[in-house]
Amino acid sequence: MKKKLSVLLSIILLVSMLFTGCSNSDGGTGGKKILRSNNSSEPGSLDPPLAQGTHESWILENVFEGLMTFDEKGELVPGMAEDYEISEDGLTYTFTLRDGIKWSNGDPVTAEDFEFSWKRALDPELAADYAHILYYIEGAEAYNTGEGSRDDVAVKALDEKTLEVTLESPTAYFLELTAFYTYFPVNKKVVESNPDWAKKPETHVSNGPFKLVKWEHNAKIAMEKNDLYYNADKIKLDGIELDIIEDQNTAWQKYEGGEYDILVDIPTSVVAQLQAENDPQLHIGPQVGTYYYNVNPDVKPFNNVKVRKALSMALDRETIVKDITQGGQIAAEGVVPYGLKDENGKEFRDGVGNLIEYNPEKAKELLEEGLAEEGMTIEDFNNSNFVLLYNTSESHKKIAQAVQEMWRTALGIEIGLENVEFQVKLDREKAGDYDISRGGWIGDFMDPMTILELWWSKSAFNDVNYNNPEYDALLDEAKSTIDQNIRMEAMRKAEKMVMEDMPVIPVYFYTQPYVLRDGVEGVVKVPIRYPVITYADITK
Amino acid sequence: MSKYVIKRLAMAIVTLWVIITITFILMHSVPGDPFANENKRIPEAVYQNLLKKYGLDKPYSQQYLMYLKNIARGDFGESMKSNTETVNEMIARGFPVSASLGLQALLIALIFGPALGAIAALYQNKFPDYISMIISIIGVSVPSFVMGTFLIQFVARKVNWIPIGGWGEWRHTLLPSIALAMMPLAQMARLMRSSMLEVIGQDYIKTAKSKGISKSAVILKHSVRNAILPIVSILGTTISNLLVGSFVIEKIFGIPGLGMFFTTSIYNRDYTLIMGITVFYAIILILMLLFVDVAYTLIDPRIRLTEEGR
């Protein structure tokens, strides 16, 4: 019996070891410059229009390149396109592609590829998550919603090197949009001949500084320098290797253990600690995003603007970002975050000024006034058992608790806290079943419009159904021209207006902390992207 | 015996059908959908396109029948989060990883769990008993994510050849299989201890001793041999749970197994993936339970599968 048992156990042990597979000895980098990091989630797809978020974009941004791109200084510069012309009315763009641009399989990159790719991204059958970022193009939305035809999408390859695009309305940030991953080109020949082209590195074809060479699902992604890239001289790295480890702490352990050169997505406690120690490895990168609370206007007394403003005025945002979130975030001064330029190339935010006031005493007065107007007292308020809703997460919880406490101390009101799963929260917001709920938005392009249009009356993401025709008019004005003087002025007015009405209460502006090992240079943080590692160099 | 097995398999199909139906109903009664995202949301038109692509715009009854038809063919469909792999591919890729990790953890638990429990019983209320029981309490109460993180911080970081997470060589399996084994090890130890104590008090142990055979023979051939039976009965669920992977362990150690799908698929409302792994897990569980029932008859001669014989 004992013998039989040990034989059985040995068999199981052997079998399990077999499965673990032969060792994938990476054998070290052998003198090559390989940048190592972690991509915290498994990419759903490495086919640009099917990408959904940062767990794919970071890779896509290195293996593909759009008409425009970001350089080593973080500036928006021509990429695949060498030059462009914009018509007087700002509606028609004509791009001239560079000479000598090639796909990683040797095919030349042509304007047909671009026309094909953009129309493909709008194909309703493809059901691209981010198709709406192409709606700026005339006929795009119609095609994507099934109302129009593919041919009516106003992008055309005039010849191999010339691409003409007509927009629905003048869009000042259109050039920047062409650097967004949904606008990346794909190789028409490859895609048409093999619908599964993006599923394996062997068949994956891209046009960027790197190419995909390894994709072990949920384990590892490796990219190698693409020698056919037109600007290969500027690329110092030989390759990039990304683990796919979801756990923040484990990833951090690996960075600390010297296995990574750079790491984005770090545990907040680590960020706090590094900040306290003034560790030079920590970089607090800018990000275009705002954290705010939706206030349900259909629930009394939140329909009263004084009540809403009082709630905002009672929040000590400095304390929140310094002691609670501890990620180097910036206390909100409006809804539009830092990192966006105005017509003079200066911070839009500074041009508008600080629209947020922190004044607990005044807040209390304001609250009482507002409540009185609604025929309520503070007692009535507290008896109504209002609830602040947030989706389950440690950080949201901490912030909510701080906010709850601040409102209690400064205003004497009791607000309950409730956390639900993210999907459930969405559902409840859609149904209007909430009092106050946590919201956040990360911008897609570097223009104040990316945030301000959230509260356009017809926006799909206008959870609080803010409906102000004057506000809409200002937004329309900003959308109707590419004259930045007019646009920025209109948007400044718009922000002031929305802060006056305060349909939402902004809390802080997002940042993106990341750590960089000493000896890694050339990493630049573009607010709209993960840190750009394309031009990085490893000197030590 | 074979009649019994066939009967069980037939029942298994009915069970699976019930599981599929209940899962389908539950999945669709929970609010939310696969296409939402925390910081960005998508406009209605795009949303509609996505629904159509995955057949979610059809009425539930039609969706249900489609599922059944496809599952009967063994096709679990396309994941709604991954555009690169089908659910079948994800399961086929993740399962061997989780299974090999699970088997190793099972071995560790099977070797050390009953051993610990037997020692505890033999030295009842003395030092070895206390040590064994403390170990098992730790194993049961320390959450696996604490255990995993602890192991990474204090073992992987200090010992060079033990990697910090990841997968590929056998040394990647060391820490996660230990972390994974703790709970079943502890359970088996406790179960073995109480089982041994009961067996030790039995008359046949006295008989065995009176034959003058060595102490170790009494312990192994008589006490342990009989005390191990209850452990076999929990093996069914234990093995199934270990084989399909632990979400927590795999997440912490960055192991590309099946475990993560169990939780992320629900969070993502990835209906096809949810259904796929639920059915897969159910199949494994059913097979394991059948296997254990049959194994039990081989191990305990008193058990017969049906009414015949006794």
Add this chain to the structure above:
Amino acid sequence: MEKLLEVKDLAVSFQTFFGEVEAVRGVSFHVNKKETVALVGESGCGKSVTASSIMQLLPMPPAFYKSGQILFEGEDIIKKSEKEMQQIRGSQISMIFQDPMTSLNPTMKIGKQIVEGLVKNKKLSPSEAEKKAIDMLNLVSVPQPEKRIKQYPHEFSGGMRQRVMIAIAMVSNPKLLIADEPTTALDVTVQAQILDLMKEIQNQFDTSIILITHDLGVVADMSDRVIVMYAGQLMEEGTVYEIFKNPKHPYTRKLLGSVPRLDMDRSESLHSIEGTPPDLYAPPKGCPFFDRCDEAMVICKEYMPEREYHTDTHYSCCWLNHPMAKSVAEGSVV
């Protein structure tokens, strides 16, 4: 006749949480070669503990030998190490137990259980062991032994299992067999068969038997001598004839009186001994039977009676039999 086993003043106690339980309080007796000695008493009197302590099968702790010697073939086996005892157990001294339903390992084949001890000691080859097992089953009259050795205990009836127990005990031809209530759990008809088997074996192998029982019928059937035990001490000892014909201790008399007889009147109620044995945590300093004895005297409470020999082989521990006590009519059964 030589003394095979001599127990001298054996005292065995159990150390428990509540105190010391004196289970065996100064017991002395002997067993000769090829004789059957019956150890009689009610439940809890200490007879099983005595038997187990001869084999040293008691768990130590909580049991401990307070005093005394157990001389087996002249050697004090209390002093032997565990390893030495393993040589004795099963081969020199064997034991069979009360409940055959639970005394066999349910997961081991019968054949293996029989020769297990033998294989260890004598290093038999598998075929030799199998033959031996078959031989033993034949010895104890179990039919179809070739088939049976591959079966498991649950495939045997109670009587069959007890036969197997005997086979196990006899496999190494021990000099002494201790049978702890071997028939108590069996039907009456099966009882008779088992007893006959034991007698046969004793004849064949010259085995001495210590027969522990509370069943006087069994005593009468099988034993040469009888020892009566009560509350950890011996009350009376004698040949079976002496004990049954001429019991000298009130307890023995009551025991005999409580056995139902075929010639009793149907309306007569059964005689039982009222009361319960004393608490062994705090055993009485006098005669332990004092509380239940009809004929007790004051001295019985204070002092433990000494042995009073009536013949060479018959003694009782009772003040009533002391020369200085008033005489009681001989042979009377209360």
